[in-house]
Amino acid sequence: MTKGTTLTERDAESPEPATQHLLSYPRFLLTVAWRATEGTWVFYAWMTLLTAIALVGANAWAQQMASGMAVTALTDHVSWGLYIANFTFLVGLAAGGVMMVVPAYLYEDHDMHDVVIIGELLAVAALIMALAFVIVDLGRPDRFWHMMPFIGRFHWPVSMLSWDVLVLNGYLLLNLHVSGYLIYMRYLGRRPNPRWYVPFVFLSIVWAFSIHTVTAFLYSGLGGRPFWNSALLAPRFLASAFVTGPAFIVLVLQVIPKFSKFRVPEGAVQRLLSIMRVTVLINLFMLASELFTLFYGGGAHAASGIYLFFGLHGHAELVPWIWTAVTFNIFAAIVLLTPALYRSRAVLNTALVLTFIGVWIEKGMGLIVPGFIPSTLHEIVPYLPSTVEWKVCAGIWAAGLAVFTLALKFGLQAMTGELRAPGAPALDGDVAGAALTTTEETAQ
Amino acid sequence: MADDIKRRVALKVIGTTLGVGAFAKALAPIAQFTENTSVGEFLQKHYRELSSTELATVLARLEADTKKNYGREVTIQDIRPQAGVQFAYALNLSVCIGCRRCVEACHVENNHDRASHNSYIRVLEMEQGSMDMGRGRADYDHAVPEDGKFYMPVQCQQCENAPCTKVCPVEATWQEPDGIVVVDYNWCIGCRYCEAACPYHARRFNWKKPVIPADEINPNQSYLSNRIRPQGVVEKCTFCLHKTRQGQLPACLEACPTGARVFGNVLDPNSSIRWVLENKRVFVLKEELGTRPRFFYFFDK
The missing domain is CATH 1.20.5 (Single alpha-helices involved in coiled-coils or other helix-helix interfaces)
Structure with a gap:
């Protein structure tokens, strides 16, 4: 959470000189660093668990670096697998957070405005994970600098991957800026100056659509892969992103009151669910359209689809995966549209978890892998991830969840007034009794 | 407190x-x-940005590395394209018997990993009367040729409009003036986007460091073609540019017992490739993709 400009520019609403930030910003960072390791035993247990899993993943990746990607189950036939599947899904999750930003800023939904920062923090964590999945998929991560504009040889604008580097890093910076600025201002006890964040919020709305569109173009632009070579891919990606983003956030919003003094407005949950009611259906509809086009005409172009859904020439590795995904997504659609079902929080939450998993399969193993099966020479070489791939995958998810946990902790403490500079004034939204003078402030 | x-x-x-x-x-x-990665290797510039002295240093370092890691004295040259040369390849499907000697010759010539038996060529056993690759197979294991089949070797088509070079995020692969698509193995980051983009399964990735016994290494090497590739980078057929740019023929052609393969400079009016292109009804694979291959196929009868 860095914000360079606030250090040098005079805040329109404050009479103090900008140089005060030279002292208060480092102090803010120190406080945040201290708070990162403060919490209840549940917090410690959770972070220890995530660290342990991240360690397993880091070790698996180091082994992959040392002995080569032969330790994965990837081949020259199926050259992308679990890593790129997760990458694709996580770009969608990052873009999905925008479904909080749109109601909060475009429709002035006040309930959503109170919690919009959660969507921005989710985008930050999801993008860090997505970028990590690209790094672990590289055969030569040591040559990463070749991809950097000006230093390396950046193949822009021809390569869609160069576009992806730009939009993903740009989206990460936008969300770091907006959420970091808001948290820092609340820490100072000041009302944020709209000039410093509202334009970036509107830019981030457009940008959210771009990250998932560009990621879809990575695949849909390849004429040699008929399964991906569809104009519907980008719209489908967005629709499913707007299922998983809200699903994850609704679950998070229900967990927050158990661990925080922050009061979650019920209107935000209801708004996200009504968005999902639409997107879950659009996603299923687009899947159906895609399948119709594939299967009605038949021919060689349908081979990947047949392999995925029914198996081909005795190979049916992905059939259980895709039917699980379809079942989960249809179940979620039924629950979200049936009042008797969604009124039960247990049923609703089950549906949210299942559709999250469903889209993860559909967009990952159900999209990336069948693009390679059959191969361009129509050979069928099956792929199921190796243990090393599963470990690296779990490690990145654990690290990402740790980042999200910490970001959420700082974000919510800033909103409740628990993360406040000594002597700073109270703000709207502070929770009574929350503004504790905690031990580290005394220590300073 | x-x-x-x-x-x-x-x-x-x-x-x-x-x-x-x-x-x-x-x-x-x-x-x-x-x-295993020296500072010089880590900081090495893109092939096309290297000055002649820098390139000489790089080649010397690569030769020393090969000596150290593989125990073999080799020569790694940088052989540039010749002016007035446009290479093309043609393959007579009526004559090919599917013996896979081209596959083996490629394996040896290009210093491929021995255990995986890697090669840039894959031979499809196709059904007579069908061009559907879905009905063909590459893993046939019986005496050839079999009745009712024809054989179609597939390797890099050196496309004029190559999807692989387009997608590379770091320009580690490009088409040379003589039409050969090459990879700078020291610039490739190993993202394998090119492997996904290629419609002909022409590219290979080094999933681990290649293993070749010292006495089996072909010591006649070049930077952009058959030098032993590092772990974690993509490689491909280069029409044996270390041979063909010096007036020789590709290893796969030399190995072919039936004369199915024709290679040469299309700008030379007396070349046999020119004669084939002018007199045979040639076709290219997956023409509808607009890749414009310079690898042609034809039937004689």
Whole structure:
């Protein structure tokens, strides 16, 4: 959470000189660093668990670096697998957070405005994970600098991957800026100056659509892969992103009151669910359209689809995966549209978890892998991830969840007034009794 | 209160140290990778940005590395394209018997990993009367030729409008003036986007460091073609540019017992490739994709 400009520019609403930030910003960072390791035993247990899993993943990746990607189950036939599947899904999750930003800023939904920062923090964590999945998929991560504009040889604008580097890093910076600025201002006890964040919020709305569109173009632009070579891919990606983003956030919003003094407005949950009611259906509809086009005409172009859904020439590795995904997504659609079902929080939450998993399969193993099966020479070489791939995958998810946990902790403490500079004034939204003078402030 | 803070600070320092230590230990295997990568290699510029002295240093370093890692004295040259040369390849499907000698010759000539028996050529056994690759197979294992079949070797088509070079995010692969698509193995980051983009399964990835016994190494090497590739980068057929740019023929053609393969400079009016293109009804694979291959197929009868 860095914000360079606030250090040098005079805040329109404050009479103090900008140089005060030279002292208060480092102090803010120190406080945040201290708070990162403060919490209840549940917090410690959770972070220890995530660290342990991240360690397993880091070790698996180091082994992959040392002995080569032969330790994965990837081949020259199926050259992308679990890593790129997760990458694709996580770009969608990052873009999905925008479904909080749109109601909060475009429709002035006040309930959503109170919690919009959660969507921005989710985008930050999801993008860090997505970028990590690209790094672990590289055969030569040591040559990463070749991809950097000006230093390396950046193949822009021809390569869609160069576009992806730009939009993903740009989206990460936008969300770091907006959420970091808001948290820092609340820490100072000041009302944020709209000039410093509202334009970036509107830019981030457009940008959210771009990250998932560009990621879809990575695949849909390849004429040699008929399964991906569809104009519907980008719209489908967005629709499913707007299922998983809200699903994850609704679950998070229900967990927050158990661990925080922050009061979650019920209107935000209801708004996200009504968005999902639409997107879950659009996603299923687009899947159906895609399948119709594939299967009605038949021919060689349908081979990947047949392999995925029914198996081909005795190979049916992905059939259980895709039917699980379809079942989960249809179940979620039924629950979200049936009042008797969604009124039960247990049923609703089950549906949210299942559709999250469903889209993860559909967009990952159900999209990336069948693009390679059959191969361009129509050979069928099956792929199921190796243990090393599963470990690296779990490690990145654990690290990402740790980042999200910490970001959420700082974000919510800033909103409740628990993360406040000594002597700073109270703000709207502070929770009574929350503004504790905690031990580290005394220590300073 | 002060004691409590001291205790907390101490605990945090211990915790952080343990955490950093644990990650250092977990990542320790990377040391094995970094000790094989010199600073010179890490900082090496793109092939097309190297000055002649820088290139000489790079070639000397690569030769020394091969000596050290593979125990073989080799010569690595940088052979440039010749002016007035446009290479093309044609293959007579009526004559090919599917013996896979071209596959083997490629394996040996290009210093491929021995265990995986890698090669840039894949031969499809196709059904007479069908051009559907879905009905063909590459893993046939019986005496050839079999009745009712024809055989179609597929390798890099050196496309004029190559999807692989387009997608590369770092320009590690490009088409040379004589039409050959090459890879700078020291610039490739190993993202394998080109492998996904290629419609002809022409590209290979080095999933691990290639293993070749010293006495089996072909010592006549060049930077952009058959030198032993590093781990974690993509490679492909280069029409044996280390031979063909010096007036020789590709190894796959030399190995062919039936004369199915025709190679040459299409700008030379007396070349046999020119004669084939002018007199046979040639076709290219997956023409509808607009890749414009310079690898042609034809039937004689």
